[in-house]
Amino acid sequence: MALHTTNVLTKIRAMIMDGEIAPGEKLAEIPLADKLGVSRTPVRLAFRTLEQEGLLIRPGKRGFQVREFSTSDIQCALEIRGALEGIAARRLAEQGLDNTTLEKLKEAVKAGNSLLQKGYFVEEDIEQWNIINVAFHNTIIDASNSAPVRDAIARNNHLPFASVNSLVINTKVLDAEFKKIQFAQVQHQAVLGALIKGEGARAENLMREHAQVALHYTDAFGLPAYKINHSI
Amino acid sequence: MALHTTNVLTKIRAMIMDGEIAPGEKLAEIPLADKLGVSRTPVRLAFRTLEQEGLLIRPGKRGFQVREFSTSDIQCALEIRGALEGIAARRLAEQGLDNTTLEKLKEAVKAGNSLLQKGYFVEEDIEQWNIINVAFHNTIIDASNSAPVRDAIARNNHLPFASVNSLVINTKVLDAEFKKIQFAQVQHQAVLGALIKGEGARAENLMREHAQVALHYTDAFGLPAYKINHSI
DNA sequence: TTGCTTATTATTGGATCCATAATTTATGCT
DNA sequence: AGCATAAATTATGGATCCAATAATAAGCAA
Known part of the structure; x- marks a missing residue:
């Protein structure tokens, strides 16, 4: 059976993300x-x-084209994510955490700690981390009660490299992944601490810095931008 | 003759902006x-x-609905604008101003100063300021070479109250408008100063703070959010 | 051969049609 | 009378058709 409605949209998006349709292609x-x-x-x-x-552009009067992203664009998109999630974190800290939010965040931190305990990662661990990580980030975004921020993040996430949950497992760099995630986990804990204390400005700064982790690993891997695992 | 293509889009958008189609309406x-x-x-x-x-939402399976924005949403959207324009300003400061950009910004500041010189405003002056203001902001955004930021701002601007160039002249508050714009002009000068010196972090902070001016005038006017002049 | 004009082709935007799914109304049953 | 179920109406999504326009190819002239 054929694809339909939203499926067509997600299918095309996936084709772009996966590089099946190349950047620049008409x-x-x-x-x-x-x-x-x-x-x-x-x-x-x-x-x-x-x-x-932002995945397609209109070069002329007729037809669309898959947008090409530069290294500068990648940096930009990650800075944007940091800024937006920073706002969400501050707003959440300022309005205070309710119990269910607190529990979810504590759970994410706890799960992250036990995942990292053994000191190394195999592929499945990265998948597992991805789930924990997305939960942590989304909990903050959702609980912050900031619809425009949520929307802006959602739109920004469609840029393939800037998504919270864009996950590509690269077995060659599992060690680097582990170190990165170890660092990310420490940051998660720090963010949670600031949120609990109601320290809005600090929560914001920590969150912004947190987004930079992905950035610092972008060049290091020597992978095409689309294929980088930014799941921090 | 009837409307066509993009005209239909802009027409509907305008109808929402103007309140011709009410928030919440199906x-x-x-x-x-x-x-x-x-x-x-x-x-x-x-x-x-x-x-x-973000102007329409899908409440259920069928039909769209004009989105309703809360005061918190307005704050949010303005914070987002500040954060994004802040990033643009920092990036511009870091990469340095080229001559044409510098000239454009100087010109905008100069024009603002002479406009404010007489010490009061009539309606046409606000329109004039709007032009100058938009030029200042757009110059920074364009020159910053940050396509994702530009796009994110453009999308965010579609929220009626968060736009750089949403302009509604309210003759009752011309005095308040003048004071606000006077303050905004000072901030423009400060931003330009930081840009010239290449002080990225300071340019960013100033820009973020600059976006807050609109926020602080939101409640004061006692106008519906859509009708507030955020042209700062 | 090169440049310009014209003609052909192909793609897009708008309109309409049809099938499907959802909402609402009506009817029957408890 | 109230609720549930069924029927009818209405809106949406997908497909197709037509007209307009942009891109391209062909032909003609310099």
Whole structure:
């Protein structure tokens, strides 16, 4: 059976993320519709959304093009994420944590600690960390009660390299991954501490700095930007 | 003659901004298409874009709804703008100003000073300030060479109250407007100073603080959020 | 051969049609 | 009378059609 509605959107997005459609490549409605086995309509709708997400651009009057991202763009997107999540953290600290939020965050930190305890990582551990990490970040974003921030983060996350949960496992760099995540976990603990104490400014600064971890590992791996694991 | 393509999008957006379509109101394709004298297709496309922009939400399975914004949302959106423009300013300071950028910014500051010289404002002066203000902000954003920041700001600007150039002239508060703009002008000068000296962190802080001016005037006017002049 | 104009082709945007799914209304049963 | 279920209406998503326009190819002239 053929793809439909939102599936078309997510499918095209995935194709871009995975590099199946290369950056810079031109996209026309009809070939893509044929390839996906649907009519032009859902593709047209998806193009508008993807344009807004920043994954597609309109080079001229006709047709869309997969956007190309520079190293500077990657830095930028991660700074944006840091800034936005920083705002969320500060707002949350200022308004105070409710019990369920506190429990969720404590749980994420606890789970992170036990995961890191054995001192090294195998592939599955990184997947596990990814779950814990996303939970930690999303809990803060959701609890901060800041819809515009949440939305801005969601849109920014569509840039493949800037997502909280973009995860590509690279077995060659498992050691580096472990060290990075170890550091990220320490930062999570620090953020939680600031949140509990209601120290908004500190929570914000810590969160901003936290986003930089991914940045500092971007060049080191010598991987294409899209393939970097920014799951910190 | 009827509206077309992008016109439909901008028309609907304007209707929301102007309050012609009220926050919370449900929007269906057919009535709106009829009202605008077009078919469902351009309306459908516009809905997707407006959803991404955050102006429309999908309450259930069927239909869209004009999003309602709380005071907290307004604060949020302005904080976001400050954070994003702050990043742009820092990046610009770090990479240095080229000559044309420097000239544009100097010109904006100079124009602002002469506009404020007479000590009071009439309506046309506010319109004039709006032009100068938008030029100052956009110059920094464009020159910062930070496409993701530019995009994030553009999207955030679609929230009616968070736009750099959302301008509603309220003659009742011309005095308050003048004072606010006087303050904003001082901040523009400070930002330019930091940019020239290459003081990235300071430029960022100043820019963030600058965005707060609008926030502090939000409540004071006793106007609906949509109608506030945030042209600072 | 090169540049310009014209003609052809292809792609996009808008309109309409159809099928599906959701909402609302009506009817029947407890 | 109230609730539940069923039927009818209405809106949405997808497909297709048509017209307009942009891109490209061909042909003509310098």
